[in-house]
Amino acid sequence: MVKEIERAGFPIVQMCNLIPVASTVGANKIVPTISIPYPLGDPSTSKEQQWKLRYHRVGTALDALTVDVQEQTIFKVKI
Secondary structure, eight states, X not given: OHHHHHHTTOOOOXXXXXXXXXXXXXXXXXXXXXXXXXXXXXXXXXXXXHHHHHHHHHHHHHHHHTOOOSSOEEOOOOO
16 A cells, blocks of 8 residues: 555655565555554553654654655664
8 A cells, every 4th residue: 555655646654563564565664663552652651651652753754754765764763
């Protein structure tokens, strides 16, 4: 689905925790997430820590939208 959306002219970033799967299906911009049931958070942490996790991952994905890539790129997440 990612490739079809890009072919239509829309920039897209795939956020996932299964990086090899995203690479296999051809996603060009990949941002790692935390886990399958909680991709952008960790319920065992405080609300403040969860906010930081979400803020940085979504921020990384938004930044990735502005980057022109020629090959598959996995963007590093600071936290």
